[in-house]
Amino acid sequence: MATNRTFTMIKPDAVGNNYIGGILKMINEAGFRIVSMKYTRLSKESAGEFYAVHSARPFYGELVDYMSSGSIVAAILEKENAVADFRNLIGATDPTKAEEGTIRKIYAKSIAANAVHGSDSDENAAIEGDFFFSKLERF
Ligand code: CMP
Numbered sequence: 001m002a003t004n005r006t007f008t009m010i011k012p013d014a015v016g017n018n019y020i021g022g023i024l025k026m027i028n029e030a031g032f033r034i035v036s037m038k039y040t041r042l043s044k045e046s047a048g049e050f051y052a053v054h055s056a057r058p059f060y061g062e063l064v065d066y067m068s069s070g071s072i073v074a075a076i077l078e079k080e081n082a083v084a085d086f087r088n089l090i091g092a093t094d095p096t097k098a099e100e101g102t103i104r105k106i107y108a109k110s111i112a113a114n115a116v117h118g119s120d121s122d123e124n125a126a127i128e129g130d131f132f133f134s135k136l137e138r139f
Pocket of ligand 1: 054059063093113114116117
């Protein structure tokens, strides 16, 4: 059954380019409510743990280095059909393939520096939200 929450990160490229405001505006205007939000930075170890599901991929080392290279914004978002609707809002992983008007089309530089993360399933949305936020912060 679809839940009404997803998890996102605004990645180091977008934070470094001062795109936080623009991205949050698009998220709000698309009808998502921000449940929890945190400005923080991942250590290499934490980034490795967060992306452990990709540990066998050739780009894993690059991904971990990149995601620990600067500050990020982590957030839990709420909306009906949140996971699928948020993936539509952010567009394809590779920004050259992302549709016009999507967050990655507007703000992303490359497949690694692709501005935002969005959970790919309800199960992962819950796991990823729990990674960053305590039970008290997920009210
Ligand atoms: P995201 O969906 O947030 O989570 C996995 C990330 O791995 C993905 O975004 C991309 O940023 C990154 N990624 C996927 N494919 C590649 C690739 N071929 N090279 C580098 N990074 C990649």
